[in-house]
Amino acid sequence: MISQLSWKIGGQQGEGVESTDRIFSTALNRLGYYLYGYRHFSSRIKGGHTNNKIRISTKPIRAISDDLDILVAFDQESIDLNARELRSGGVIVADAKFSPTVPEGVKATLFSVPITSIAEELGTSLMKNMVASGASWALLGLPIEVFNKAVQEEFGRKGLAIVEKNIEAVKRGAEFVLELAGGPIEGFKLEPADGKPKMFMIGNDAIGLGSVAAGCRIMSAYPITPATEIMEYLIKRLPKFGGTVIQTEDEIAAITMAIGSSYAGVRTMTASAGPGLSLMMEAIGLAGMTETPVVIVDTQRGGPSTGLPTKQEQSDINALINGTHGEIPKIVLAPSSIEECFYDTIQAFNLAEKYQVPVILVTDLQLSLGKQSCEILDYNKINIDRGYIVKDIPEREDKSMFNRYAVTENGISPRVLPGEKNGIHHVTGVEHDESGRPSESPTNRKKMMDKRLRKLNKLQLNDPIHLQAPHLDPEILIIGMGSTGGTIDEARRRLEEDGVETNHMTVRLLHPFPINEVLPQIEKAKKVLVLENNATGQLANLIKMNVGHHDKIVNVLKYDGNPFLPSEIYSECMKAAHNKSQEELVK
Known part of the structure; x- marks a missing residue:
């Protein structure tokens, strides 16, 4: 028996690769295995090669493997592109429909399974993903009952008949490959997992969950790979907590709406990738000048321009730090695990309000979209810090404006929310005095710049x-x-x-x-x-x-x-x- 194994499925985008991976990995997660996934997909809705690779282990893992044990292929292209990752003695489970062949020099066992034919016998070729899953599961010698439960959850909403047909597809795929192989292959049989519950999610979902836990109640965003899943996650969940997600017409509207919502007192965020971040830069400067807290998530991808929108890159670092015109205090956090995506999102909201600055949470495509196991999150670690918000402001005899931008020793001024009695003040993107009134005085300019820039002199951060x-x-x-x-x-x-x-x-x-x-x-x-x-x-x-x-x-x-x-x-x-x-x- 072995303690870890790598499995990959490949085919054309839109033919069930993603759903096969999802059900297969969900069942493994139920057994308590540690998982680490990587998606290679095209920047189009349908067509183009795509593959999903999962590393399965009895111990914690946080990296994709160098090699591959099992390749499931829906077409010859998937074999040609991925077979050389297979270790000596690896296995290819391929659809007999395309008469699969193994490239020269690849030492792997080919199991040609009539995946599409079995699915069509059951009523639709769409079920070929379940046939392929059953074949893979059988080779690992794992209990089929656990897999069937995952199938029930996936298709239960479509009715009992659909569930039963998919379970039958799994069974037939398993039976066929076991007959070819003469039973589970000993070199591929996994050791039992510890059976302990683990969370299994992508970084974007962890960020979405973290924002809900942090008290975020408005997200304004425009869809873009690889950030869209954050918005999709929150669309389903924020309304349950009295919040909402607004899909804006572009990223400029998204960031300015987030700034406005935050000014009104609501914890709010937006999320994008490199191209959207570029469009947000002027407004991020506005947040810095008006000292309005806001959280921005940047999920890095291949650039420049449209670049490689579905591929891994970490090339936004210069833009994150130096992209805004002028000079403002900002914080840029870079989580490195699923757990950190959750906890750092909460920390980002706290830091934004404590220091009254924009906070950018930066990930990359692999962390954003790679599905991974993580330990059960500890909600007792959550602490909410809303910073220096003032209430019960005393009357002023001269009826002057409230000094929202008062010069303080630590650079953090008293923040007042709209509607607070005696808290009226100006808010403008031009340089201003302590009450917010526009001012071009050189003395005032230096005083206000120095005030803003010393906010972060004593930044307190967990684990920089x-x-x-x-x-x-x-x-x-x-x-x-x-x-x-x-x-x-x-x-x-x-x-x-x-x-x-x-x-x-x-x-x-x-x-x-x-x-x-x-x-x-x-x-x-x-x-x-x-x-x-x-x-x-x-x-x-x-x-x-x-x-x-x-x-x-x-x-x-x-x-x-x-x-x-x-x-x-x-x-x-x-x-x-x-x-x-x-x-x-x-x-």
Whole structure:
């Protein structure tokens, strides 16, 4: 029996790949396995190759695997594109309809199953995903009853007859492949899972759940990959808590509506990707000037322009920090796990109101859309901090405006919500005095700029970095952000086994940059490898700008639209450790 396995299904977009993956992984989650998924899909509704890969393990995992054990293929293209990932002795379960063949050099066992024919015998070719699922499940030797329960949940709303037909499709797929294979294949039989309940969700869902828990009651947004699922999640849930989601005509309307709602006193947010973030920049400046708290989620994807809208990239870092015109205080947070997507969303709302600034929560496509297991969330950890909101304002004899932008030692002024007696004040996007009245006085300008910019001098944040530092003077310090964290962890374990002393840092606070936490770790290391999914080393440049040590820092960049694999990180670290090129290592 084995403790982990990788399974992938491929086909044309729109022919059931996603639903097959969903039901298959849901059933595995019910058994208590740890799962980590990756979606490769085209930027169109139907057509074009798509595949979903799931890593299944009896232990926690946070990375896709280098290789593949089982490939389920609905067409020959899926075999041609993915078969070389298969380990020696891997299995291909393919639809007999297209007369599948195994590419030369691939050492895998092919099971040609009449997937479409069985589905058509049961009434519709749409059920071929269930036939394929049954075949896969049978090879793993797992209890079919658990899978049938997942089928019932998926199709129960369509009636008993549909459920029974789908269960029959699962049964026939399982029986056919078991007859071909002579029973479950021993090398693919999974060890029992611990059976403990686990949550299984994408990062976008965790952000949506976090926003509800934080007290967000309005989301204004425009659909865009890979952020749309946040809006879809909240459309179903916010109305249950007296909230609403507004689909705006564009991202400019989304951010300005969010700012207006927040000014009115409602916790509010918007979410987008790189192109939408570009459109929001002027309004983010407005939030900074008016000191209006707002939360913006940026789910990074391949750019520029439309770029690679369904592929992995981390190339918005410069824009997040420097994109707004002028100078405003802002906070940029980068969660690195499903759990952090939840807890950091709550923290983002607290920080936005505590410091009266825009807070940008930045993820990447893999973290946003890759479905992963996570531990049950602890709602006792939730704390709501609405900041310096004033009430019961005393009468002023001179009937002057309330000093909403009063100069204070820490830069945070008293915030008053509309309708509060004696709290009337001006709000404008031009420079203003303490009551909000427009002012172009040089003295006032400097005073107000200094006030705003010192807000974050004493920023209090939980865990601005994550650090695994078992070595005092490591040979290599690996730095990453976002979804690279789990992949680096896995590569680091291999490096340690091979005698390379390695520490790992994940940067969670991109702005203001956590110099005091990052600098000591860089000083200790002989070499620093900064991993990121972009072409220009934006995270590495941010580190160099804030802490120096240019001579130690080595860029490890991947910008082909795919996330890092553990083997790639391992290889780059071995090159750095031995001062050798990849060609020399191969020799």
